[in-house]
Amino acid sequence: MSLEDTAEKIRTMEIRGAALIARAAVEALCKYGEGLGELALPEFKEELERAAGVLLATRPTAVSLPNAVNIVMKDVRNADTIAEAREALRLSSIEFIRDSKEALSKIAEIGARHIPENAVLMTHCNSQAAIGCIIEAHRQGKIREVYATEVRPRNQGLLTIRALNDAGIKTNFIVDSAARFYMKKVDLFITGTDAVTVNGAVVNKIGTSQIALAAREARVPMMVAAETFKFAPKTIAGDLIKIEERDSSEVLAKKIAGDLDNVTIKNPAFDVTPADFVDLIITEKGAIPPEMAYIIIRDYLGWEIGDFR
Ligand code: RUB
Structure with a gap:
């Protein structure tokens, strides 16, 4: 599913509920980042910020959405190399999804x-x-x-x-x-x-x-x-x-x-x-x-x- 598809599903409430919205957004962001071709670090970060913006604009109330995006983007924003940024995105997404499921139990x-x-x-x-x-x-x-x-x-x-x-x-x-x-x-x-x-x-x-x-x-x-x-x-x-x-x-x-x-x-x-x-x-x-x-x-x-x- 593309980033836009996920955003649309959140907007129309096919994906709904604060936790499910957060997890879907993180998965979409991670997949979007992985799909970005050869880019220099600033462009990679810029593209991800743009993608995060698309997701954040879907529904305004559930704070799980900006919180999840910020948790995942924190290490990406701090990365010094493109390899570091890509790895940070992958790891922090896996971690968020795992932690949020563990939190539920x-x-x-x-x-x-x-x-x-x-x-x-x-x-x-x-x-x-x-x-x-x-x-x-x-x-x-x-x-x-x-x-x-x-x-x-x-x-x-x-x-x-x-x-x-x-x-x-x-x-x-x-x-x-x-x-x-x-x-x-x-x-x-x-x-x-x-x-x-x-x-x-x-x-x-x-x-x-x-x-x-x-x-x-x-x-x-x-x-x-x-x-x-x-x-x-x-x-x-x-x-x-x-x-x-x-x-x-x-x-x-x-x-x-x-x-x-x-x-x-x-x-x-x-x-x-x-x-x-x-x-x-x-x-x-x-x-x-x-x-x-x-x-x-x-x-x-x-x-x-x-x-x-
Ligand atoms: C859903 C709703 C839920 C919270 C918590 O509203 O109000 O009570 O999101 O859900 P909507 P969860 O259907 O408009 O998204 O505990 O599953 O995160």
Whole structure:
């Protein structure tokens, strides 16, 4: 698959979910670099930066994408010879993909420890990291049942119920607006995330914050499964996470919406759940309260306050 094909698949959400986007981007970048013919070092670096730009322009919210590209490009940028740059690209790509897969199993193991016995869970959207925790807890005999939302407008809930069903987990499929109705039966609300800010706010699929609000009202804790590469370094300097606004036709077909001259159809793909509503974030390095997000950004992603002067 060419770089442009991967970018298009990310844009159209054929490839979706923050971790899968990051891995696909890294694979595409690596393959693109390997396909570049004889080039001098500056041209090689330039071509890769251009390719990285194409990938970064696909979807704005998942910080896993710029983080992954930066992790892979760091050694390439520092390389002194073309051979070094090519080797750096190959090795750092292999390493990122391996580490990100290992992170998922670690998160599943740690997350399952924080799921109570005989638990009723609710989840929103389709997160590999969150589903990993649920499946591991199920393997340990801890899950009674799961409520999974539909996730309008793109119906990612269908992917979630397929995964839970295949794992043999008793699952209830509900429309998004039924989340509060069922919250009283739930012990834990669990999601993944596209970005965690330095102050511990969690950016995830639209509707997450509404369900988090219902969970808080019902005194149901919220747990977020997040690889460390989902933490957003630039929020240290006050950068806000850009919320992707997708095409209105995802919400309402153009042939229906066409003559509604006074109606604007809004389609934000993500929302922000404040740290106050989040009880625990499960990373591959351990479970942390949201207030510790800066430690992850500093100690595991290598960014400091001074980097953004
Ligand atoms: C996906 C979404 C997921 C996170 C985490 O949104 O909000 O909860 O990306 O997923 P979209 P994972 O479908 O718009 O990409 O844990 O798999 O990285």
